Amino acid sequence: MKNRLKVLRAERDWSQADLAEKLQVSRQTINALETGKYDPSLPLAFKIARLFEQPIEAIFLDEA
Amino acid sequence: MDDDLKPKRIQWTLFFAGAAALAAVPFWLAFARPFGGTAMLVAMFVWLLVYMAYVYVGSSRLKAGRIGPVMKRYRSRLAVAMMAYFLFLIGSLSLLRGGEITGPLLWIVAAAPAIPILGVLVVMGLYLKEEPDEFERMIHVEAMLWGLGAVLGVSTVWGFLSNAGVVPSPPLFLVFPLFCLAWGFSQPIIRRRYQ
Numbered sequence: 001m002k003n004r005l006k007v008l009r010a011e012r013d014w015s016q017a018d019l020a021e022k023l024q025v026s027r028q029t030i031n032a033l034e035t036g037k038y039d040p041s042l043p044l045a046f047k048i049a050r051l052f053e054q055p056i057e058a059i060f061l062d063e064a
Numbered sequence: 065m066d067d068d069l070k071p072k073r074i075q076w077t078l079f080f081a082g083a084a085a086l087a088a089v090p091f092w093l094a095f096a097r098p099f100g101g102t103a104m105l106v107a108m109f110v111w112l113l114v115y116m117a118y119v120y121v122g123s124s125r126l127k128a129g130r131i132g133p134v135m136k137r138y139r140s141r142l143a144v145a146m147m148a149y150f151l152f153l154i155g156s157l158s159l160l161r162g163g164e165i166t167g168p169l170l171w172i173v174a175a176a177p178a179i180p181i182l183g184v185l186v187v188m189g190l191y192l193k194e195e196p197d198e199f200e201r202m203i204h205v206e207a208m209l210w211g212l213g214a215v216l217g218v219s220t221v222w223g224f225l226s227n228a229g230v231v232p233s234p235p236l237f238l239v240f241p242l243f244c245l246a247w248g249f250s251q252p253i254i255r256r257r258y259q
Binding site: 026 | 132196197198199200202255257258259
């Protein structure tokens with residue numbers, strides 16, 4: 001699933017390691033999320049939405 | 065910025081080649097039997113210490129601080145269980161060699177080495193339960209399925225071959241190490257797909 005994580009992260013000037021620490025996951029998890037190869041669970045998606053102060057659908061793009 | 069995520073391919077390849085070579089040693093010991101009796105047990109125990117140290121130190125260095133607290137806890141629990149396994153195994157084998165044990169006690173002594181191995185299963189389950197990173201958890205579950213596939217595949221083929229008398233009957237105690245090997249070695253392949 002496509003998402004705007006990389007853009008949002010760059011806007012805040014965070015490294016993948018910074019975002020990983022804020023979300024309490026590994027850097028590899030951040031990488032897998034950003035490339036769209038791994039879709040997060042609802043709890044993790046809400047956690048990301050809270051961190052970036054945006055609704056989930058503004059971060060993860062519904063292509064249906 | 066993300067350079068540190070690029071896999072250190074050569075180092076990892078060398079690490080896995082070394083691990084594969086070391087992992088072959090107990091299979092060679094079990095089939096070629098270069099030692100007998102106590103020397104065999106000592107050789108196996110030395111191998112276990114070398115292998116655990118190799119995997120522990122090697123992966124810690126390659127991952128350079130990327131091992132979380134839950135994984136650390138899993139590794140210490142696993143080390144304790146494996147030590148217990150070898151102590152139980154040595155105790156059980158030396159008691160059985162005497163040949164004086166019979167009845168229900170024989171059952172207990174013979175099955176004793178399996179207890180720490182069951183403990184390893186519990187340790188694995190606890191890791192999956194405690195791991196807070198859902199992606200890491202998924203990688204491990206997927207790798208365990210590869211392990212299961214390897215065990216089912218190898219034992220099915222081996223079973224039919226031994227039915228025909230082409231090979232000896234399968235050594236069932238090696239099923240668990242095979243599962244662990246396939247679990248470990250499938251991880252880099254699985255992780256690559258998410259990069």
